[in-house]
Amino acid sequence: MKLIGSAFLGGALLVWTPTLALADEVSKNAKIKEIMQLTHSDRMLTQVFDQIKSTLKTQLNKMDGPAEVRQAQDEVQQKMMALIADRLSWDKVKPAFIKIYAETFTEGEIEGMLAFYKSSAGEAMLEKMPELIQKSMVISQQLMGDVMPEIQRIVEESKQKYNKKQ
16 A cells, blocks of 8 residues: 555656646746846847947948948948847847746846845836946947047958959
């Protein structure tokens, strides 16, 4: 009788354990989704994308060259940005982000992040994050502006070197 009881208990544990693990995963993923909603991850992705687009356009406008070359570059840039916007849309990126959060953080750590984001300090951070990102992008653009003449010099040297070989 003990053998039958042990076998039943062992079988029940084998069936029950994956169910508990799945329930834990669902709970953890729900908390991750709540973090993403609180942090406005979808809007931040859009803002970063818009800033990249703006930076590329600014740099393109600074480049010298014939109008038709600049127009061709602009068309290529628009096609690239459309492709990137499609492939990196929030709906397509979100599952991957949920997965890396789940792999990286324990459920306890996720609960701690949720508590922080719901606190006044966390709310202030979330409210001011777009401004922080905007200011950091301005600095990045300035730094890129400082580097662009050197990049243009390198491109010109490469063109000259290539043209000599032909």
